[in-house]
Amino acid sequence: MHHSISNSGLWGHLPHPYRARRQATGYTPVMNATNPSSVADLIIHPEWIVPVVPRGQVLTNHSVVVTDGCITGIVPSNEGQRIQAIEHLNLPSQALLPGLVNAHGHSAMTLLRGIADDAPLRTWLQDHIWPLEAAFVSETFVRDGTDLALLELVMGGTTTFSDMYFFPDVTAQRIDLAGLRAQLVFPVLDVATAWATDGEACLKKGLALRDEYRDHALIQIGIGAHSTYSVPETTLRKIATLLNELDAPLQIHLHETQAEITGALDTHGERPISFLNRLGLLGPRTQCVHMTALTDEDIDLLRSSNSHVIHCPRSNMKLASGVSPVDRLLKAGVNVALGTDGAASNNRLSMLGELQMAALLAKLESLEATALSATAALEVATLGGARALGIEATVGSIETGKAADLIALDLSQPHTQPLNNIVSQIVYASNGTELTHSWVAGQPLVRDGKPLTLAPAEISARAARWPEKFKAHKASIDPTGNHLS
Numbered sequence: 001m002h003h004s005i006s007n008s009g010l011w012g013h014l015p016h017p018y019r020a021r022r023q024a025t026g027y028t029p030v031m032n033a034t035n036p037s038s039v040a041d042l043i044i045h046p047e048w049i050v051p052v053v054p055r056g057q058v059l060t061n062h063s064v065v066v067t068d069g070c071i072t073g074i075v076p077s078n079e080g081q082r083i084q085a086i087e088h089l090n091l092p093s094q095a096l097l098p099g100l101v102n103a104h105g106h107s108a109m110t111l112l113r114g115i116a117d118d119a120p121l122r123t124w125l126q127d128h129i130w131p132l133e134a135a136f137v138s139e140t141f142v143r144d145g146t147d148l149a150l151l152e153l154v155m156g157g158t159t160t161f162s163d164m165y166f167f168p169d170v171t172a173q174r175i176d177l178a179g180l181r182a183q184l185v186f187p188v189l190d191v192a193t194a195w196a197t198d199g200e201a202c203l204k205k206g207l208a209l210r211d212e213y214r215d216h217a218l219i220q221i222g223i224g225a226h227s228t229y230s231v232p233e234t235t236l237r238k239i240a241t242l243l244n245e246l247d248a249p250l251q252i253h254l255h256e257t258q259a260e261i262t263g264a265l266d267t268h269g270e271r272p273i274s275f276l277n278r279l280g281l282l283g284p285r286t287q288c289v290h291m292t293a294l295t296d297e298d299i300d301l302l303r304s305s306n307s308h309v310i311h312c313p314r315s316n317m318k319l320a321s322g323v324s325p326v327d328r329l330l331k332a333g334v335n336v337a338l339g340t341d342g343a344a345s346n347n348r349l350s351m352l353g354e355l356q357m358a359a360l361l362a363k364l365e366s367l368e369a370t371a372l373s374a375t376a377a378l379e380v381a382t383l384g385g386a387r388a389l390g391i392e393a394t395v396g397s398i399e400t401g402k403a404a405d406l407i408a409l410d411l412s413q414p415h416t417q418p419l420n421n422i423v424s425q426i427v428y429a430s431n432g433t434e435l436t437h438s439w440v441a442g443q444p445l446v447r448d449g450k451p452l453t454l455a456p457a458e459i460s461a462r463a464a465r466w467p468e469k470f471k472a473h474k475a476s477i478d479p480t481g482n483h484l485s
């Protein structure tokens with residue numbers, strides 16, 4: 001896609017800092033932990049390391065070695081201090097974690113944040129969101145909304161995210177410029193938009209995008225069937241055939257509400273997950289978003305098919321959709337990941353906030369205070385997400401050989417003091433303002449609390465232009481002003 005999009009302040013047209021310094025200094029290092037004479041890109045010396053693997057471990061007096069985008073060593077600090085590197089970064093009072101994986105969202109919907117709150121899912125979608133999207137969704141809308149989302153995601157500790165929205169070609173370009181890792185599941189649904197006229201057109205455009213990004217290091221393209229109620233059975237059957245041919249991920253909203261399940265029982269005579277199973281759409285690359293109101297049979301189907309559950313607790317609470325029984329799912333051996341969903345139904349894209357909600361809601365849902373411990377919740381938000389997206393060999397934990405997708409959190413603020421328990425402080429006491437540094441594949445996205453690949457003032461200015469347009473539209477179709485609220 002070629003349209004007039006500003007790229008100011010983004011790495012897309014700039015050399016990467018480490019690469020630039022390498023060129024300037026003539027380094028061509030090959031680094032590994034057993035060869036300390038070579039030169040690393042970066043050695044990080046945090047106060048604590050929470051590697052997620054091994055489970056429950058918190059390291060002190062250790063350093064993480066980063067070379068060519070990968071974690072090439074986790075070594076005692078005194079050893080780390082002696083390794084030659086382009087940069088040594090000391091992070092006092094900060095914890096180093098694997099970057100958070102936000103496994104479900106609709107990033108451009110940040111522009112619709114707050115526009116239709118306090119309405120149930122069906123009303124919210126059909127009377128508010130879909131009409132507005134029909135009127136406004138365009139390449140410019142997706143560009144402005146996605147940039148705002150990326151800024152919020154990055155500053156909240158997300159390094160990998162999954163997105164399902166129209167004009168995924170534009171989203172992919174913005175992600176590429178911002179430097180995050182992503183799974184884009186192009187939307188398939190029978191609702192006409194400026195991007196595509198129907199489900200078939202969605203598939204055609206999406207598959208072309210998948211071809212275009214086949215060799216991209218950080219972006220993978222999958223299929224985002226919206227739901228069993230918005231995609232016709234013929235299209236779902238076609239998707240099943242495609243998935244077999246392509247080995248692509250499938251993400252779908254499933255069992256979001258009891259009403260969805262009741263509707264499917266009326267239409268197909270079976271529950272949505274059984275319907276998907278009959279069509280051959282459950283499997284290890286299937287990501288089921290929401291999964292509330294589950295029976296034991298539903299959980300058996302998830303487990304036996306190795307499908308993944310993407311839990312979106314805040315969205316489920318705000319739309320009064322229901323609760324996913326995360327504790328039961330994990331105990332049954334089902335992989336669970338965490339997602340914020342879009343900003344029109346959350347209304348935050350803070351993975352730290354989501355992590356906290358997930359841990360609290362699991363206890364309320366099961367009436368067991370032991371459900372989804374802080375350690376388990378952090379694993380869901382990192383490794384669980386990586387497993388769901390099929391990239392657990394690359395991200396989700398701080399382990400030698402994995403990509404250097406890392407975040408640093410400042411734990412010196414009043415609300416995280418004193419530090420009786422690092423993981424507990426991060427999960428239960430953080431308020432989302434702790435992020436100081438972020439890297440994806442060793443490239444810095446945030447340094448000392450400042451985003452490096454996204455320009456906040458420009459992004460805010462572009463986003464700020466949209467509410468006027470929505471108001472003018474509302475006045476033009478309903479002078480009484482009752483349309484949106």
Ligand SMILES: [Zn+2]
Nearest residue numbers: 105253341342
């Ligand atoms: Zn969603």
